[in-house]
Amino acid sequence: xxxxxxxxxxxxxxxxxxxxxxxxxxxxxxxxxxxxxxxxxxxxxxxxxxxxxxxxxxxxxxxxxxxxxxxxxxxxxxxxxxxxxxxxxxxxxxxxxxxxxxxxxxxxxxxxxxxxxxxxxxxxxxxxxxxxxxxxxxxxxxxxxxxxxxxxxxxxxxxxxxxxxxxxxxxxxxxxxxxxxxxxxxxxxxxxxxxxxxxxxxxxxxxxxxx
Amino acid sequence: xxxxxxxxxxxxxxxxxxxxxxxxxxxxxxxxxxxxxxxxxxxxxxxxxxxxxxxxxxxxxxxxxxxxxxxxxxxxxxxxxxxxxxxxxxxxxxxxxxxxxxxxxxxxxxxxxxxxxxxxxxxxxxxxxxxxxxxxxxxxxxxxxxxxxxxxxx
Numbered sequence: 001x002x003x004x005x006x007x008x009x010x011x012x013x014x015x016x017x018x019x020x021x022x023x024x025x026x027x028x029x030x031x032x033x034x035x036x037x038x039x040x041x042x043x044x045x046x047x048x049x050x051x052x053x054x055x056x057x058x059x060x061x062x063x064x065x066x067x068x069x070x071x072x073x074x075x076x077x078x079x080x081x082x083x084x085x086x087x088x089x090x091x092x093x094x095x096x097x098x099x100x101x102x103x104x105x106x107x108x109x110x111x112x113x114x115x116x117x118x119x120x121x122x123x124x125x126x127x128x129x130x131x132x133x134x135x136x137x138x139x140x141x142x143x144x145x146x147x148x149x150x151x152x153x154x155x156x157x158x159x160x161x162x163x164x165x166x167x168x169x170x171x172x173x174x175x176x177x178x179x180x181x182x183x184x185x186x187x188x189x190x191x192x193x194x195x196x197x198x199x200x201x202x203x204x205x206x207x208x209x210x211x
Numbered sequence: 212x213x214x215x216x217x218x219x220x221x222x223x224x225x226x227x228x229x230x231x232x233x234x235x236x237x238x239x240x241x242x243x244x245x246x247x248x249x250x251x252x253x254x255x256x257x258x259x260x261x262x263x264x265x266x267x268x269x270x271x272x273x274x275x276x277x278x279x280x281x282x283x284x285x286x287x288x289x290x291x292x293x294x295x296x297x298x299x300x301x302x303x304x305x306x307x308x309x310x311x312x313x314x315x316x317x318x319x320x321x322x323x324x325x326x327x328x329x330x331x332x333x334x335x336x337x338x339x340x341x342x343x344x345x346x347x348x349x350x351x352x353x354x355x356x357x358x359x360x361x362x363x364x365x
Contacts, residue, residue: 011229011232012228014232015228015231015232015235018232018235018236018239019235021239022235022238022239022242025239025242025243025246026242029242029246033267033268034267034268034270034273034328034356034358035265035266035267035268035358035359035360035361036262036265036266036268036328036329036356036357036358036359037262037264037265037266037356037357037359038266038326038354038355038356039354039355039356039357040353040354040355041344041347041348041353041354041355042348042353043348043351043353044348044349044351064337127337127341128337128338129336129337129338129341130336130337130338131336131337131338132333132334132335132336132337133260133331133332133333133334133335133336133337133339133340134260134333134334135337136337136340137260137261137262137333137357137359138260138262140262140357141262141263141264141359144264145263145264148264178267205341207341207345208337208338208341
């Protein structure tokens with residue numbers, strides 16, 4: 001049989017095949033970014049120090065029962081009202097803090113039976129073991145939202161001039177910090193700390209009873 | 212009679228597309244390498260709760276703990292919510308040692324900044340979560356992030 005030259009394979013469709021694969025990988029991969037609520041746990045404390053006595057009016061108690069119902073300050077409450085209730089409590093500014101300063105930036109009503117000063121105001125939450133995680137997260141979210149709302153307000157009052165176009169000043173500041181995480185900006189950090197100090201997050205969680 | 216004849220005008224050579232596959236392959240390999248596939252398959256139901264006050268998570272310093280009911284393929288583990296770490300179910304008492312080991316495998320300068328990401332199903336009891344938190348306190352991993360879906364801010 002006569003030897004015939006092998007015909008050249010047409011490589012023109014190679015690009016099409018590669019494109020197909022490329023598009024498949026582009027579509028199937030999702031670069032997921034996790035988000036969530038960042039909280040700090042208290043360290044284990046073995047020292048036998050008597051816990052300081054906290055006045056009842058400086059304590060905002062939130063209880064969640066096993067049926068996911070809320071008891072806030074001894075009264076049943078709907079979750080939609082929790083945020084405003086927490087804001088009212090933190091922002092009350094009825095009296096002075098430990099250093100004897102009164103809360104000049106608070107815009108609350110200054111009620112005698114609500115918190116003295118944001119420095120002293122503590123939110124305490126306790127849940128049942130049977131409470132659903134969803135409800136627990138909703139409550140956490142509302143309480144964090146109350147702090148964020150107040151910090152946002154104070155940041156806007158103090159630093160609006162540096163962020164004239166920002167929708168939310170405090171968020172803008174945190175984003176800027178995130179962007180420049182490798183070149184520390186002392187002024188910015190100080191401003192963020194100032195805002196945080198005006199409304200320190202004192203959110204304590206009690207361990208659920210074991211029964 | 213010159214040796215250098217002028218080339219005919221208007222006779223553009225066809226652009227060679229022979230290197231096109233190479234370029235596309237390069238892109239392909241980039242995407243194949245850059246995308247990370249899920250490293251642990253979930254053995255539990257995991258529909259996350261939603262929240263609107265969320266912050267971003269830094270992946271490089273995170274240890275994940277999953278919690279929830281065993282999913283349909285893993286019915287033999289019962290219907291009570293379980294804790295999953297990497298690829299296995301662990302008991303509450305093992306959380307501390309597992310987390311400490313995972314932290315020791317991290318980059319050294321990130322070890323002190325470790326964040327524990329809790330991916331817990333929303334239908335789980337909060338009791339399981341508080342058990343995990345107690346163990347984390349013992350392991351001295353005090354920063355936790357409750358991973359949540361982002362809800363539109365109202």
